[in-house]
Amino acid sequence: MSGYVKTGRELVLAGCLAALLAGCGSPDTEPVGAADTVASTNDADIIVVGAGLAGLSAAIDAASGGARVLVIDMNSVFGGHGIQSGGVAFINSTMQEELGYEDDPAVAYADWMEWTVDGHAQWNRFYVENSREMLWDWLTGLGVRFDRIRPSHGNSVPRFHMTHRRGLNLTRPIFLEALRYSNIDFRWNAVADHLTKDGDRVVGVEGLDYRTGSRFALRGETVILATGGFQSNIDMVRANWRDDLPAPGPVYSMSGQNSRGSGHRMAEEAGAALVNLDRQYNGYTIVPDMFGLDEARGYYGGNARSIWVNSAGERFVTELGIDRYVFDAVMRQQPEGHWSIYDFDDKDGFRLNGPHFVSADAVDHEKIQRLAVENPDITQKADTLAELAALIGVPPDSLEATVAHYNALVANGESTDVDGLPPEDTPPVFTIDTPPYYATKLYPMANKSAGGVSIDMRTHALDASGTPVPGLYAAGEITGSAGMNGLNGLDGMFTGPSILTGRVAGRTAAAELAEIAGWEPVEFTRRGADWDMTRPADSSWTPALGPADVQNMLADSRDGYWHFERVHNLVLERGYGCTNCHSERVPFYTALSREDKAMQTQICETCHLAPAGTLPGADVQRTPARVSN
Ligand SMILES: Cc1cc2nc3c(=O)[nH]c(=O)nc-3n(C[C@H](O)[C@H](O)[C@H](O)COP(=O)(O)OP(=O)(O)OC[C@H]3O[C@@H](n4cnc5c(N)ncnc54)[C@H](O)[C@@H]3O)c2cc1C
Ligand code: HEC
Ligand code: HEC
Known part of the structure; x- marks a missing residue:
């Protein structure tokens, strides 16, 4: 390839650029998506809402069963929440065998029923018995790789397998597999808001096409809901706060963008x-x-070299204790909350992590200091503990006494446990005696749903009497991981169950189509060979757009463009050249064809892979005290 030749693509581009600014209709080159029209015949047999782990897995199994599948997502990109996930729980993986961990479904089941207290017994049993074949073998067969296995709570044998450089490498192979099926179509930037029924039976969805601004109605035979959890909807989070805890003060979200x-x-x-x-x-x-991106969102922040005090200026929990106990203790301090107290010597221990820290940022300690520690919106600072106490509104005498007592314990080499519960990690030894002193207020965060749409073992959505709602299935976090986590979460038991319940939903929905009069499986092809992912060298392509164009497009925020806007704000902020990601093969327009969409998956890694060398074990994951994944 040489120079800048006007190809069909660029003509599309030229037409689309103006439209992009105005809200672009779909250019119709080899479209994957369904037509824009409201069809009188069925648009598909099965409509899957959500292209996260659950929806994509459901689509693949449904398509293998001969169903015509249409996946719609309000996002412009695949992957949902899972793109940022860390790992998956498996029982009896070959990796466990290689590492000499002897595991067994019966042992796993006993472990999990004990830890989760009232985890869904049948689903947990199904999971432990099928995670090898339906998850490990399937995923590794699709090319998913795992780096190591982390020990985690509730498991007598290590089972939390960490995806090679995080969730993009879990979601991408599944998405690429879905693209291979001729009987799976996608429609992006389409938000569903209503299920349509024919008599009792759910047969389709209605919603809004963000890009065109027009309503759509899609008709199928059945619908699989895979829209994820609800933790980005803080009103819903508050409305469903645990009864045995005080109502919280501010709560921030760190859940999926569209988990509403x-x-x-x-x-x-x-x-x-x-x-x-x-x-x-x-x-x-x-x-x-602290980026001014979204006031409802928060970031994991904290300092393992700090003590926590409540509004009385007193410690109330062993800071690095087991999540579930710390969680309850912290929530009992609501609504006043708690503060992390540290001194000048230990301020470097502050860590920050979260969605906006998608790349090397999480290990950029200088930036973290600037954003969190030396930022008066986040952290108060004073030369004496008494002044610090006044700044945060806790009794000065009490804060001084708390710190003095803590320092004395450290000096005498005594246990610093508050509640008799030993810390989960060996706490670093530190004292709080070098001014200036710091206080960072820490807040609760809404993360994952462990309850949701009631389903049976075949993922039929159930009504209050336990009867299936005809035509409706649900899979993934929308079902609260099928209740598998019970009262206490297990690591890797959101990703794994999303894929597993997704596959069950796809299979069941396809098999049950046979009960519909006249339904026949379709002929389909599955693309065998891998995509040719070679990208032409930068120099072979002259970009048609530049930073100024992007700046223009970012001037006004538009519905449906949030990911595009986040990406390109980062691009401008970091000064990336357009050809770092775009090329003749990943052009400047919404990728629509299968080939384009497959190629585009390569550019996600600039932001969505953990930087090489920072994992495993690097302290990018060591933000203290996060609730289990
Ligand atoms: C930072 C982070 C780390 C995590 N780490 C782990 C981990 O290590 N292990 C683990 O087990 N779990 C982890 N999780 C949780 C796990 O990733 C999720 O529970 C899981 O990916 C959920 O998958 P899902 O397909 O059910 O839903 P989602 O991934 O939320 O996908 C739902 C999709 O539906 C779309 N959608 C939503 N509403 C609509 C609508 N009305 N119309 C159209 N589309 C809609 C969304 O855009 C999205 O693409 C983590 C989550 C986060 C955020
Ligand atoms: C770090 C990678 C990266 C760089 C660098 C980058 N982009 Fe993008 N670009 C993307 C991704 C990812 C998408 C798809 C985003 C989406 O749909 O959310 C995209 C999509 C686009 C689109 C299509 C918008 C749509 O969805 O209709 C345009 C136009 C675009 N980029 C222009 C540019 C220009 C101009 C530059 C240089 C200033 C640039 N990009 C630099 C990653 C990048
Ligand atoms: C230039 C950096 C960049 C690139 C390239 C990029 N993203 Fe993102 N993406 C982000 C950021 C930042 C967020 C988090 C936004 C937030 O919540 O603050 C995000 C969020 C997401 C989410 C939402 C996750 C959730 O929990 O809801 C998905 C899905 C996603 N990206 C998919 C992709 C895919 C697929 C690609 C490649 C086609 C891609 N991204 C390329 C920066 C990027």
């Missing part, structure tokens, strides 16, 4: 029951967004 409970609402309207919505895995060492 829209699927829950649609399911409920269609007659499905929602269960255990108060089972939410929430975090407790959160600092508010």
